[in-house]
Amino acid sequence: MAVIPDGNRRWAEDKGLPSLEGHRRGCERTLELLDRCRTDTGIEVVTLWTTSVENLRRPRVEVNQGLPVIAAFVGHLASLGQWRIGFLGNLDLLPPPVTEELRDYAHRSSTVRGPLVNFAIAYSGQEEIIRAVRRLLESRTADGNPLSEGAPVDAVELARHLDTAGQPDPDLVIRTSGETRLSGFMPWQTLHSELYFSPLLWPDFDESALAEALEDYRSRRQRRGL
Structure with missing residues (x-):
């Protein structure tokens, strides 16, 4: 399964909160859903698009606030010892200390026998x-x-x-926040993927929303070609 967890900033804006709070709540939601995937669904690989190359061109203050949140979340996930951690994208575009930190988390989790979670960071499908x-x-x-x-x-x-x-390759791609495009996410790997678009902002995409997405996927008749 691959996920575009969109809408953290809009969630914060709607509630009159700083955008950083949206990212923090999005991380909490991500942990909840990863735990559900690991324990209840049998999903072996989850790929999350957390930062695009375009995201890194946002105001420096916002980028400098957001990257430590992502790194801290990856570090917390690594400390649980339940997931192997991988990365898609060009980590060399990040500040060197962040790049080194993320690669260290991946290395430390490499012996974990649990499922794999990929973080697409500084990612562009064309550049991949x-x-x-x-x-x-x-x-x-x-x-x-x-x-x-x-x-x-x-x-x-x-x-x-x-x-x-x-x-x-992912069997299912989920995008939240009402956007109905992939925006260049894994263009090669999603050739035959089923797509599910949710109107919910990512911090509101709870376990029941995930269950609904998975049930929708199961109800479809998977085909190859047209």
Whole structure:
């Protein structure tokens, strides 16, 4: 399952609170739903889009307030010892101390036998594909097998160089806040995903809303192609 947890800022604005409070409440909601996924649904991989590349272009004060909240949440999740932690995106775009902190959490959780939660941070779907192409070219060059007419690239080979290499594609993508687009989120991996759009802002997307989304997914007839 992949989630675009949208609407934290709007939730705070609607309640007359600082945007930081929306992000904090969003983190609390995320922890509740991850726990539900782990204990009740059997979902083995959850990917959360927490920060896009465009988000990092917001006012510096807002970015500098938001990133520590995200890092603290990832650290708390790592301390529970229930999830493995992975990342999508370009962490090198973040301040070096934050990047080092996040990578340390991923390393410390690598031996956990529980499900995997990916955080898409400083993420752009287009840039992920560009990174994958670069990695593929570097791999081919290192193996002495550069691209040529006699050595074409197929989808399986390119997928091995995506940020999600070795992971299953999401069966279901949930986006909150009433937006009905993916905004470039995992464009390669969501080719056959079912999409669910909720009008709720993320801090209001509770366990009953998740149950409704999962029930809607189960009721659909999954097909490949048109």
